[in-house]
Amino acid sequence: MSADPQTPLRADAQRNRDQIIAAARAIFAEHGPEVPMEEIARAAGVGVGTLYRRFPDREALIRAVAVDNFTRVRDDARAASAEEPTCWSALVRLLYQSVDLQLSIQLAMLSIRAYEILREDPTIVALREDLLTEVESLVTGAQQEGHLRTDVGAGDVAMLFALLLRRIPSRKKHIAEMSTARNVAIMIDGLQSHPGTELPGHPLGRDDIH
Template structure:
């Protein structure tokens, strides 16, 4: 028996798309989203024509990369919620695993065009809100467990995480990733419930966040 040509074509198209997204993620993380499309096609092992058939312009590719990252974070968050019996452990896991989020934040910070894309896209906004809803659950549960300090909110954590990641700069991607993980560890330690410096004002909630900003 021979493979169905249409099925083979769909599989090839999906593989090409995945290769392009993987290449774009790696290159965007190092050089930002303004790199030549030819460079992305070359790294993906596809022709420029194939790239443009999948993504007609740079905006479409930037959006696809951001969507893929946010979807992965949301899948991780929901899986963690289902697997963990402790909200504090769930919160820890989410923060430690969310390195995918780093690229989305860097995209928005590096390129004005990328920032406009992420701010105005309703699907990106929906995914962001869904992630924040899971984060709210983790925060409320961790406070109820007595593991998370009471004077912080989900908005505080989202802002801390975004600020931390956008500041990470290093000579190599290995050092940058290690630095990000170390800083997340320090951040988690500071969030744990124990006597410490009293914070000014009130906890910042997810509803306080401006959806036009790139906190998450």
């Protein structure tokens, strides 16, 4: 069994764990979550035994990568909120830099196993709620500033971002990355407070996207 994630690790054990998660993040993003564990161990520069001591099965590793991703994005949201001069600029910064969220979304959408893990794990659910709280605060603040159109909610922003981050496959990595950046820019323009098209229905809140 893996060690309790709340238990402090020795420096070498923590380094091994960090290397494994970093390698898994990169491999999952490129090839999906079903890559052989041996390949992940090799990319991390550790033995297979070391990998299995930290993560006894693929599910544990997928969960750790997802927790790492959502923690990074939540921390990015908090940093943007604290450091940017307006809620709108903080929201724009978050949308552009949340590459980590892209992997979690891809895992959830492209792998049934990963989707079940992300949906049911209490730590991931709590991190997701924390992130939605941060986004909701930025959305409300940007609307009060007059920068963000008033007929959208935090759920709309989250759903738009999730759709855009399903990067279209391309043989050329830089084309795929550029496509994502361009689509985010188009989305940001559409969210600004001078809309040209009336939206049907009602603004989506956090409860609408559960």
